[in-house]
Amino acid sequence: MMRHFLNLSDAGGDAVAAMLNDALDRKAGRAGWPKGKADPDAPLADHVLAMVFEKNSTRTRASFEVAIRQLGGAPMVMAGDQMQLGRGESIADTARVLSRYADAIMIRTDDHSKVEDMAAHASVPVINGLTDLSHPCQIVADLLTILESGKALPGLELAWLGDGNNVLSSLIEAAGLLGFNIRAGCPQGYEPDAAFVDAARAQGARIDIVADAREAVAGADLVVTDTWVSMGQDHAHNKLAAMAPYQVDERLMGAAKGDALFLHCLPAHRGEEVVDAVIDGPQSRVWDEAENRVHAQKSILLWALGKL
Numbered sequence: 001m002m003r004h005f006l007n008l009s010d011a012g013g014d015a016v017a018a019m020l021n022d023a024l025d026r027k028a029g030r031a032g033w034p035k036g037k038a039d040p041d042a043p044l045a046d047h048v049l050a051m052v053f054e055k056n057s058t059r060t061r062a063s064f065e066v067a068i069r070q071l072g073g074a075p076m077v078m079a080g081d082q083m084q085l086g087r088g089e090s091i092a093d094t095a096r097v098l099s100r101y102a103d104a105i106m107i108r109t110d111d112h113s114k115v116e117d118m119a120a121h122a123s124v125p126v127i128n129g130l131t132d133l134s135h136p137c138q139i140v141a142d143l144l145t146i147l148e149s150g151k152a153l154p155g156l157e158l159a160w161l162g163d164g165n166n167v168l169s170s171l172i173e174a175a176g177l178l179g180f181n182i183r184a185g186c187p188q189g190y191e192p193d194a195a196f197v198d199a200a201r202a203q204g205a206r207i208d209i210v211a212d213a214r215e216a217v218a219g220a221d222l223v224v225t226d227t228w229v230s231m232g233q234d235h236a237h238n239k240l241a242a243m244a245p246y247q248v249d250e251r252l253m254g255a256a257k258g259d260a261l262f263l264h265c266l267p268a269h270r271g272e273e274v275v276d277a278v279i280d281g282p283q284s285r286v287w288d289e290a291e292n293r294v295h296a297q298k299s300i301l302l303w304a305l306g307k308l
């Protein structure tokens with residue numbers, strides 16, 4: 001069966017754990033190397049990764065490019081608005097054609113049904129590089145960053161602050177698959193997707209949605225936030241006003257455990273969801289998190305292509 005990676009549950013908890021182990025090993029094995037040097041086994045030599053971006057990206061684009069090179073393969077990057085896709089060619093036909101040029105396809109788009117459509121018509125694995133619904137690649141990097149800090153995933157208490165968005169959906173999915181707990185502080189009307197919450201709870205994770213920001217972070221091992229306005233959303237004044245109490249500042253960070261870490265998928269909107277003192281402070285791991293996108297995606301690619 002084709003290994004698409006549209007959400008973390010497409011792989012499952014054991015495969016995500018295997019990806020994390022592989023990423024830790026490969027990262028350790030190339031410490032200090034030039035970033036373009038291929039891993040010695042070059043497991044994806046001669047492979048091409050096609051990437052389609054219908055939304056902006058810095059980290060996902062750059063880290064997938066480096067990832068496929070380090071695996072011995074080559075990237076092919078396309079902006080949706082410069083493709084015939086942007087003039088009405090269907091996702092299905094695009095999927096059929098790109099499958100003849102590339103060994104895997106990554107797509108970043110708006111409506112999640114588009115990645116499902118791509119997967120349904122591609123004859124190579126399709127990877128979700130972010131949709132309005134979820135951002136699974138980001139969360140593999142986040143989990144890697146947590147493990148590197150010496151914290152174990154089972155039983156971990158993660159606090160989320162702000163918008164119940166695509167990144168939170170994939171974090172909740174990970175909590176169900178890997179056995180950690182999330183307390184999300186979200187304003188009314190901006191709670192996370194109920195289907196992800198229900199699925200994680202059914203797998204035994206404790207997922208609490210609370211309105212009070214301090215309650216969300218109390219006893220947390222990890223404090224995580226993201227932009228209040230995701231790509232494609234309006235900068236609605238009433239949304240920003242509703243989010244204001246959830247800004248991660250030093251006082252809020254101080255209400256978590258003393259050794260709590262701060263993560264943010266980036267790009268950050270300093271002075272909105274997080275203040276400089278936190279994102280630039282000693283508890284922040286955001287630059288490791290961004291670097292780990294490379295290492296995580298190498299393992300996602302290896303899994304998708306049946307090498308893991």
Ligand code: CP
Pocket residue numbers: 056057058059060061130138265266267
């Ligand atoms: N975190 C993340 O996906 O960043 P980009 O939007 O820059 O790819």
Ligand code: NVA
Pocket residue numbers: 130165166167226227229230231265266267
């Ligand atoms: N929630 C953000 C994540 C960006 C990486 C967005 O969708 O814009």
